[in-house]
Amino acid sequence: MSNVQNYIDQNQKRFEEELFELLRIPSVSTNSSHKPDVKKAAEFLRDNLISIGIEKAELHETPGNPIIYAEHSEAGPGKPTVLIYGHYDVQPPDPLHLWKTPPFEPVVRNGAVYARGASDDKGQAFTHVKALEAWLKSGEKLPVNIKILFEGEEEIGSPNLVPFIKQNKEMLKCDMVLISDTSMFAKDTPSITYGLRGLAYMEVDVIGPNRDLHSGVYGGTIKNPLNAMCEIMAKLIDDDGRVTIPGFYDDVQELTPEEKSAYAKLPYDEEALKKELDIDAITGEKGYTTLERRSARPTLDMNGMWGGYQGEGAKTVLPSMASAKVSMRLVPDQDHKKIARLFADYIHQIKPEGVRVEVRDHHGGEPAVTDLHFYGLQAASEAFHAVYGKKPLFSREGGSIPIVADFEKVLGVNSILMGFGLNSDSIHSPNEHFSLNDFHRGIKTSAKFFEVLPKYK
Numbered sequence: 001m002s003n004v005q006n007y008i009d010q011n012q013k014r015f016e017e018e019l020f021e022l023l024r025i026p027s028v029s030t031n032s033s034h035k036p037d038v039k040k041a042a043e044f045l046r047d048n049l050i051s052i053g054i055e056k057a058e059l060h061e062t063p064g065n066p067i068i069y070a071e072h073s074e075a076g077p078g079k080p081t082v083l084i085y086g087h088y089d090v091q092p093p094d095p096l097h098l099w100k101t102p103p104f105e106p107v108v109r110n111g112a113v114y115a116r117g118a119s120d121d122k123g124q125a126f127t128h129v130k131a132l133e134a135w136l137k138s139g140e141k142l143p144v145n146i147k148i149l150f151e152g153e154e155e156i157g158s159p160n161l162v163p164f165i166k167q168n169k170e171m172l173k174c175d176m177v178l179i180s181d182t183s184m185f186a187k188d189t190p191s192i193t194y195g196l197r198g199l200a201y202m203e204v205d206v207i208g209p210n211r212d213l214h215s216g217v218y219g220g221t222i223k224n225p226l227n228a229m230c231e232i233m234a235k236l237i238d239d240d241g242r243v244t245i246p247g248f249y250d251d252v253q254e255l256t257p258e259e260k261s262a263y264a265k266l267p268y269d270e271e272a273l274k275k276e277l278d279i280d281a282i283t284g285e286k287g288y289t290t291l292e293r294r295s296a297r298p299t300l301d302m303n304g305m306w307g308g309y310q311g312e313g314a315k316t317v318l319p320s321m322a323s324a325k326v327s328m329r330l331v332p333d334q335d336h337k338k339i340a341r342l343f344a345d346y347i348h349q350i351k352p353e354g355v356r357v358e359v360r361d362h363h364g365g366e367p368a369v370t371d372l373h374f375y376g377l378q379a380a381s382e383a384f385h386a387v388y389g390k391k392p393l394f395s396r397e398g399g400s401i402p403i404v405a406d407f408e409k410v411l412g413v414n415s416i417l418m419g420f421g422l423n424s425d426s427i428h429s430p431n432e433h434f435s436l437n438d439f440h441r442g443i444k445t446s447a448k449f450f451e452v453l454p455k456y457k
Ligand code: BES
Pocket: 120, 121, 154, 155, 156, 157, 158, 181, 182, 183, 196, 199, 363, 364, 365, 397, 398, 399, 400, 401, 402
């Protein structure tokens, strides 16, 4: 094993350069004009996997973006099989003008690489590829069987991965899934995420008169769709920070007293968060702590709203329509399809007179919580300890990786969420970055995990 860790130390610079090459590909899945770039990123990963000497690596076309599947079964039967999952698609870099350096031209500042996808998820997913390289190229026998699944549609809800895993159950058979697409609890505080929230993502159009109107000539006579949108949206959350949609909380699993006390023991600094974000209060649903609210409670948030005049200066106009995007983060046992339906029904019910509404369901995903007794988590814990010098914390996270619930439902396996990112990495935001030290430690942790896993089986 020391050969493996030495190999990682000796090749650090080249690993970084390869990551930067991947980061230069603008593989934005939300935007169809980037489809060729998304494919390029897939090809890069397939070719990289082939170059490290993996037994099999192939690109599967789908109606959307390709899926990369790879396999290495040198360990043989009787040894655990780990399915590594990651995504090579990224969120749009907008708003572009807020980036200090261009999003697809990686640069290193203060020990971190800045680029869209640096942390979410190219940098994190690539740690496992380089950990495998270290095993395969340093002459040591890889102690576990590996399967790899990289997709290019995670950021749009994995529409083609779900059918792919259903159709390829036998090929994907494994003992567990290993994923690095979450955050550590804090800097130098490794953590294993054992829960993720689900998601229902909606779009609402409020439609008024058949054309824009002079706001003086018509003001006072019609229902302004933007005003109507504000009225509708303002009704969705009450003064206690609770979502008002009837039935919204019906299936929510409340935290047990044990879970509450585990949450209370996690080191969490609200003052530091206020400072980091430059805000004067941390708020949310009444009756729950911040940590509970951001991972074990459902939420409703507008992600965008538009309509009317947004250019320079003042234009006096009543817009003919207004639109909004709304995400709802969900927790066990909420069902995203049911929540989407409740949302749509409620919007229709509360819309004011004089406008029409149209509600669309973009995508959704189920929440997931892993059993803390799963043996793979102990192996992950030992690997973190070996590299970071401390035992990881166990926490639930607020973000979503929709396929995790499907891995459990379809393949019947747990996922180990071994994140190396930080919440301060600015994922989905301008100036996303990833600490190169954590990239390096991530590679080592992954390599160590493969070493120690067999003894826990
Ligand atoms: N890597 C994130 C999810 C994440 C981030 C989990 C931080 C925990 C901590 C992932 O790429 C992501 O952004 N997922 C989307 C899913 C959605 C588009 C279906 C999300 O959570 O918004």
